[in-house]
Amino acid sequence: MSLQVGDKAPDFTLPDQSGAPVKLSERWGEKVVVLYFYPKDNTRGCTAEACSFRDGYESFTDAGAEVIGISSDTVDSHEKFAGRHELPFTLLSDRDRAVRKQYGATTLGVVPGRITFVIDRTGTVRHAFSSMTNIGGHVDDALAVVKRLRDESE
Template sequence: MSLQVGDRAPDFTLPDQSGTPVTLSERLSGKVVVLYFYPKDNTRGCTAEACSFRDGYESFTDAGAEVIGVSSDTVESHEKFAGRHELPFTLLSDKDRAVRKQYGATTLGVMPGRITYVIDGEGVIRHVFSSMTNIGAHVDDALRVVKELTAA
């Protein structure tokens, strides 16, 4: 069961692409976080999605938000993926898929899904978008919601 708008985002700590532990609640602290789950580094759809977030990254940061990507790939895979595509945001390694399970970020209940959550500074989920194919909408919808939240 995936989380819904209005639910509290479960806190977690995972290693980033350099192996440094990242805790969601520490990243929130009054700031909006765009947390997106994707299936796998270096696949066509996931590369397109990451590059779309990269291309819009300045708009997210200008609006006061942080972008964080999560997949079950290793720290080493994330490091290469981020370097190859010049990704300026954090990628987290959820090797055992525990966080993915907490968030219900799966397709058909078993396969890694492509789901984006916009979480406000209080840790409440304000937007959920799930689509394996409409990659551009993940970025566009998230940015629209971030701007709405930070303008208020």
């Protein structure tokens, strides 16, 4: 991973599953952002991860966070994936993998990795977790960090 805890998160604008542009800095100004990169819609591991974020979504929103998933799949693919699995959060299409490269979200420098970042309201990376196989770790660790950030701000 090239992006580390304490780094400023690179800003970007990408289309969501409905084709609307999403500018990251507009999101982190409002809430803590849980930004997770995943390899591909409708694969076993990626579906499990998305459904884990879906199942914990209310806990994230209650703690003041927004969940955003990113892969290089098309807007249309994301729309179908989100609909099929009733995903209540935003999926972004990074077709040319430029944002993935900015965040260093690759394995061995070329394979799309499974990496989750927690970005605070100032745009600072507060947590990074990378594992292709520990799906639950992405959700559990991110939620723990989000709750800690909420408690620190109260």
